[in-house]
Amino acid sequence: MPAKEVGTAKVWRCPICTYDNEDSMSACDICGILRNPLVKSNIQINDVAAPFKFNVPSPDDLVSSGLQSLKMKSKDNQRDTTIPVELELSAKDQESTSASVTRQRGNGVNEKDYAPTSGSIPGMPHSNVNTEAMSSKTGKVEKTIERKTASISDFTPETWMIPETVDGELSQLNLAIVGHVDSGKSTLSGRLLHLSGRISQKLMHKYEKEAKQQGKGSFAYAWALDESAEERERGITMTVGVAFFTSKKYHIVLLDSPGHRDFVPNMISGATQADAAILVVDASMGSFEAGIDATGGQTREHAQLIRSFGVDQIIVLVNKMDVVGYSKERFDFVKQKLGTFLRTCGFKESSISWVPASVMENQNLVANSSDSRLSWLVAAFAVTLSLFSQDFFASSVMLCNLPLILLCRYRGPFLMDAIDSLQLPARDYSKPLQIPICDVKSQSQSQVSACGKLETGAIRPGLKVLVMPSKEIATVRSLERDSQPCSIARAGDNVTVNLQGIEGNRVTAGSVICHPDYPVQVASQLEMKILVLEISTPIVIGSQLEFHIHHAKEAAKIVKILSLLDPKTGNVTKKSPRCLLSKQNAMVEVALQGPVCVEEYSSCRALGRVFLRASGRTIGLGVVTQIIKREN
Numbered sequence: 060m061p062a063k064e065v066g067t068a069k070v071w072r073c074p075i076c077t078y079d080n081e082d083s084m085s086a087c088d089i090c091g092i093l094r095n096p097l098v099k100s101n102i103q104i105n106d107v108a109a110p111f112k113f114n115v116p117s118p119d120d121l122v123s124s125g126l127q128s129l130k131m132k133s134k135d136n137q138r139d140t141t142i143p144v145e146l147e148l149s150a151k152d153q154e155s156t157s158a159s160v161t162r163q164r165g166n167g168v169n170e171k172d173y174a175p176t177s178g179s180i181p182g183m184p185h186s187n188v189n190t191e192a193m194s195s196k197t198g199k200v201e202k203t204i205e206r207k208t209a210s211i212s213d214f215t216p217e218t219w220m221i222p223e224t225v226d227g228e229l230s231q232l233n234l235a236i237v238g239h240v241d242s243g244k245s246t247l248s249g250r251l252l253h254l255s256g257r258i259s260q261k262l263m264h265k266y267e268k269e270a271k272q273q274g275k276g277s278f279a280y281a282w283a284l285d286e287s288a289e290e291r292e293r294g295i296t297m298t299v300g301v302a303f304f305t306s307k308k309y310h311i312v313l314l315d316s317p318g319h320r321d322f323v324p325n326m327i328s329g330a331t332q333a334d335a336a337i338l339v340v341d342a343s344m345g346s347f348e349a350g351i352d353a354t355g356g357q358t359r360e361h362a363q364l365i366r367s368f369g370v371d372q373i374i375v376l377v378n379k380m381d382v383v384g385y386s387k388e389r390f391d392f393v394k395q396k397l398g399t400f401l402r403t404c405g406f407k408e409s410s411i412s413w414v415p416a417s418v419m420e421n422q423n424l425v426a427n428s429s430d431s432r433l434s435w436l437v438a439a440f441a442v443t444l445s446l447f448s449q450d451f452f453a454s455s456v457m458l459c460n461l462p463l464i465l466l467c468r469y470r471g472p473f474l475m476d477a478i479d480s481l482q483l484p485a486r487d488y489s490k491p492l493q494i495p496i497c498d499v500k501s502q503s504q505s506q507v508s509a510c511g512k513l514e515t516g517a518i519r520p521g522l523k524v525l526v527m528p529s530k531e532i533a534t535v536r537s538l539e540r541d542s543q544p545c546s547i548a549r550a551g552d553n554v555t556v557n558l559q560g561i562e563g564n565r566v567t568a569g570s571v572i573c574h575p576d577y578p579v580q581v582a583s584q585l586e587m588k589i590l591v592l593e594i595s596t597p598i599v600i601g602s603q604l605e606f607h608i609h610h611a612k613e614a615a616k617i618v619k620i621l622s623l624l625d626p627k628t629g630n631v632t633k634k635s636p637r638c639l640l641s642k643q644n645a646m647v648e649v650a651l652q653g654p655v656c657v658e659e660y661s662s663c664r665a666l667g668r669v670f671l672r673a674s675g676r677t678i679g680l681g682v683v684t685q686i687i688k689r690e691n
């Protein structure tokens with residue numbers, strides 16, 4: 060399978076599921092199909108494309124193995140998509156996949172092929188499904204869009220959508236800051252903004268003064284991100300703070316997540332946009348242990364969540380080293396314990412950077428530590444020497460050993476170094492536009508400002524877009540990145556989109572801005588593959604859950620437990636089990652109280668990943684395999 064250029068990245072398109080894989084992948088990251096099946100390889104299909112594991116195959120892995128068999132069967136159909144996939148499937152499969160296969164091939168037409176006609180959308184392909192109808196209730200003209208069945212693989216991006224590489228231009232990197240409550244995430248964010256000049260000295264003085272007045276002097280840096288009165292009073296982050304700064308290599312979008320267990324849903328909404336993450340852990344005695352505790356530590360929960368968002372690069376900032384006297388033993392202990400856990404989550408050793416630091420004392424953040432206590436062997440020598448204080452012999456020993464001491468200093472990266480060593484993930488520039496809305500900033504009559512990260516495609520002012528699930532067409536009036544107007548935003552960019560021609564209440568967090576001809580699906584019943592996390596109460600039919608997907612949250616109920624799956628092979632081991640227990644892999648069907656924007660995981664990962672929560676804890680991670688009940 061030859062590679063082709065998409066944007067700056069070399070990719071090869073999987074002939075089975077059409078996913079664009081990085082050139083370095085020897086098998087499809089989605090369906091596990093080998094790139095060159097005729098080349099002899101020792102790699103077993105089940106061994107590859109395993110981005111997420113808790114000792115057992117993750118939902119991602121299970122989907123891979125499940126899809127593999129389904130897609131193998133439909134291989135010929137991919138060549139001639141007029142043959143529906145379900146012809147190859149069992150009767151039961153036909154029933155449940157019918158919703159998805161209607162998307163196989165439609166009148167997907169290249170933008171340039173369209174001749175504008177009346178009723179077409181300027182700047183977009185002419186849409187023959189855009190209808191206007193007079194509402195009998197309101198008398199208003201309601202614009203509605205029926206789902207067009209154009210296949211995404213038929214979409215051809217216009218030239219402006221694909222970035223040119225301009226020397227010296229920095230790319231945007233979305234960096235989530237996650238970790239247990241009080242580990243120092245907001246203080247770190249505030250400190251980085253201050254050190255990079257984004258918070259002036261004057262403003263910093265103001266925060267220091269105000270924090271002191273409220274008896275919260277140690278939270279001065281955190282105040283830059285924790286802006287609400289309640290956050291400041293309680294000394295905890297409740298919503299995701301978004302801030303921007305520039306490193307040598309990137310425009311960084313910092314997503315400061317709440318660590319308190321009550322606000323994990325907000326953490327999910329923010330961190331789901333991450334390209335990479337900084338996991339902040341508190342090195343102090345007892346605090347690290349609380350964070351890693353299996354019965355509710357957020358170091359653990361956040362690490363699992365962030366990996367299941369698809370984030371595979373992580374920097375572990377072992378913070379508050381000042382509290383433990385910059386002890387190398389403590390750092391090594393944290394590294395060993397947490398490292399073992401991170402590997403079970405599916406993080407590769409080579410994708411984890413370990414940085415000992417003190418945010419409070421500004422050690423090892425933007426430059427190598429100046430504190431001699433971080434030169435661990437120096438500290439050991441200092442102790443020895445103190446025994447011989449004022450001893451000429453001891454001084455000589457130290458002088459002789461200085462080169463050795465310097466050699467043995469902590470030589471790992473400082474934080475900024477580690478950030479600049481992160482790799483940009485591949486971006487889907489050449490797919491139709493999709494922006495899950497994270498937050499709606501302001502609304503006035505017929506104008507809305509909404510924020511979110513472009514998962515796919517590109518956007519620019521003047522473009523007509525479709526907002527789902529409200530099915531409203533709006534015009535992009537302007538775009539802002541880091542509070543500055545920008546002319547184009549592309550996949551990976553985190554932007555504010557100012558829309559006009561749409562009522563404020565038609566755009567909410569969880570809505571998706573998309574290409575009018577390629578509307579995101581809206582569904583209220585889904586089939587999913589899930590991995591059950593540690594639970595104390597078994598999941599049964601009728602179990603009530605919180606369903607989280609991108610920035611949407613909905614009450615949900617388990618309506619069917621279809622099967623238990625073998626964690627290694629993904630094969631069904633038991634049909635219709637009565638309940639699900641910790642660490643089991645299963646196929647389930649959930650009914651949602653209200654419809655959400657969703658895609659099958661195989662067609663859009665960001666819109667097909669699901670988190671299930673109950674009683675304030677994440678109890679399952681999953682991926683959408685089929686849409687059972689569509690609302691479009």
Ligand SMILES: Nc1nc2c(ncn2[C@@H]2O[C@H](COP(=O)(O)OP(=O)(O)OP(=O)(O)O)[C@@H](O)[C@H]2O)c(=O)[nH]1
Pocket residue numbers: 238239240241242243244245246247277278281294295296297316317318319378379380381382416417418419420
């Ligand atoms: N000694 C010491 N204290 C620190 C350090 N970093 C942060 N702190 C303190 O830890 C406390 C909590 O810091 P925050 O930044 O609010 O922690 P957080 O992780 O953002 O908290 P949540 O967002 O509520 O989860 C504050 O009192 C900070 O001053 C550090 O390096 N050393």
